[in-house]
Amino acid sequence: MKRSLFHLGIALACMAGIATAQQSPTAPTAKTLSPAQADLAWQKATAQFEPQRKAILARVAQHMNDGPFRADWVSLQQYSAPQWYDDAKFGIFIHWGVYSVPAFGSEWYSRNMYQQNMPDYAHHVATYGPQSKFGYKDFIPMFKAEHFDPQAWAKLFKEAGARYVIPVAEHHDGFAMYNSQLSEWTAVKMGPHRDVIGELEKAVRAEGMHFGVSSHRAEHDWFFDGGRKFDSDVNDPRYAGLYGPAEAHLAKKDEDLYNDWTYVSQAWLDDWLARTAELIDDYHPDVLYFDWWIGHPTFRNTLPKMLSYYYNEGAKRGGVVVNYKQGDFAENAGTLDIERGQLTGIQQAHWQTDTSISNTSWGYIKGDTYKSPQELIHLLVDVVSKNGNLLLNIGPRADGTIPEDAQKILLAMGGWLKANGDAIYGTTPWRTFGEGPTEVVGGTFQDTKTKPYTAEDFRFTTKDGMLYATELGWPQDGTAVIHSIKPDDHVRAVSLLANGKSIAWQQQADGLHLTLPAQPAGDYAYVYRIELAK
Known part of the structure; x- marks a missing residue:
């Protein structure tokens, strides 16, 4: 609380x-x-x-x-x-x-076309004329959605x-x-x-x-407030139902x-x-x-x-x-x-x-x-x-x-x-979300700060007793090691989920070693279906 x-x-x-x-x-x-x-x-x-x-x-x-x-x-x-x-x-x-x-600009054009310091404002005046003559309301007849x-x-x-x-x-x-x-x-x-x-x-x-x-x-309560500061249709009471209070x-x-x-x-x-x-x-x-x-x-x-x-x-x-x-x-x-x-x-x-x-x-x-x-x-x-x-x-x-x-x-x-x-569908997290050198930067608007994933990056999910390990790159030497899978996890079988083909594997002290087939064409991430002993 x-x-x-x-x-x-x-x-x-x-x-x-x-x-x-x-x-x-x-x-x-x-x-x-x-x-x-x-x-x-x-x-x-x-x-x-x-x-x-x-x-x-x-x-x-x-x-x-x-x-x-x-x-x-x-x-x-x-x-x-x-x-x-x-x-x-x-x-x-x-x-x-x-x-x-x-x-133009973004979906915030409706606000920014009335913000005098924004590129949308200058674009609007140059393209459609002053906001007192052509306001946001005037785009509505042009929004026909004909297709x-x-x-x-x-x-x-x-x-x-x-x-x-x-x-x-x-x-x-x-x-x-x-x-x-x-x-x-x-x-x-x-x-x-x-x-x-x-x-x-x-x-x-x-x-x-x-x-x-x-x-x-x-947000609409204040969204058009920029139009209050100069001669624009936001100030016309006929359109207050659209523009709102514009606080x-x-x-x-x-x-x-x-x-x-x-x-x-x-x-x-x-x-x-x-x-x-x-x-x-x-x-x-x-x-x-x-x-x-x-x-x-x-x-x-x-x-x-x-x-x-x-x-x-x-x-x-x-x-x-x-x-x-x-x-x-x-x-x-x-x-x-x-x-x-x-x-x-x-x-x-x-x-x-x-x-x-x-x-x-x-x-x-x-x-x-x-x-x-x-x-x-x-x-x-x-x-x-x-x-x-x-x-x-x-x-x-x-x-x-x-x-x-x-x-x-x-x-x-x-x-x-x-x-x-x-x-993906219907899965739950495993005991760890993944392994590898790449982790995201947490928080809002941090998506551009994440580095590209590598063949050493794995993400894990489970469903119906199966473990799914998704490799976010393909190793050039045709081998992979999943360090999070320990010897006492008792692997029984490994296959490539996309085509069902079995993959040669060996459990060692440092993890599960995989000997991979030829790289599947046109794929983006590679999922290994791993059957563990119950």
Whole structure:
């Protein structure tokens, strides 16, 4: 409970900080609104949805304790992920939305085009004109998704070896990709005029995969604040339903929750809870993924209501998963997700890493580069050996097509998993995650600091009494030694998992010695199926 007590202290300090900030505001520009004024403008713009919002909140209040969980952190720490999730190991993340139209910078274009010190701002003015004449809203009619084929997407993800799929239902930009009854700014009412999330849900489940959704709406409270500082359409009350309160974001870094005095109103918290419950009720996701800003101190009293409502609803169908970033929840109240990074060593609690198949952006941008199948397979093998899952993101184009390079990489991963999946799916860690000279740098956004693996690097998993040792390179001399396998482990047989061929072996004091056949063509990692005496 250390994190809960820490966040309580932050919450109290946050309230004091907000009061101080309101007493001594920075010098306003002609278009600047106070936090209260900004929130009021947004509330007026969304007043037409107040009856629906109240009805959803009443339903949450009535049913959030109907089941094994209560709306408090002590109860929520009894959470555990369902077995299917622990066994799945590999999922697909999808960042797709209006930000795919400009296809510049990153999926944060919606924010950065209003940040006057960002390249996105200069690009926008040069390409589309000033933000007072052409704002983010004006990309929506260009987001037609004319080639979106959810069945083809689901088939591709299945062939890639994924066991669950999580599209972003709403990104920080505030545009709902689902049929929300709490907003006019949705993909059903504008742009594609399709329930993207609903169509994907049906297609993904039809392929036998689990379906989840990701909500990044929490950050939307302040995401467009740059547009308050100059003449832009963010200041036009007609568009407050899209741009939100656009509160001044007061953290020095966007992810710095521990020094963040950004104003968050109760009205915003209520709306966030209602929209999240709407996703739960309408799409029954097996997974809910949240980005980092739900860790802001003001969310601490609202989060337990949402979690108990969702966990109790999910308990009726075998359990559900909530992915959260480090520090956002009380420990063990959900499944920890490490963004663009990993953990070192075997973890007692199941966890997840998420990263993008492309190197620069989560959403589609022109000219992005991609990770290799080998890099991603090595990542998957390492994460699974430590009791984790890999959630791999793709960014489709605005027209609904998935870039060809991304498709090829996914299919290459699927080919490897088809031959070697027994070492991945449904496995548990061995007594050690691996051996060799290469270990990752632990933590968020550390993925670029990991060195390439070598033929001396092995990762271990077990299933049904079998030990799987995955070698992350092929030794040039045709021999390998697995030092973690001791003489008293009593090996009975060794074979190459991909083709079933037996491998000559000998146990010695320094480990299991293997004499390897010719290197298999076109493989990325090499799995030895080792039968040990019971």
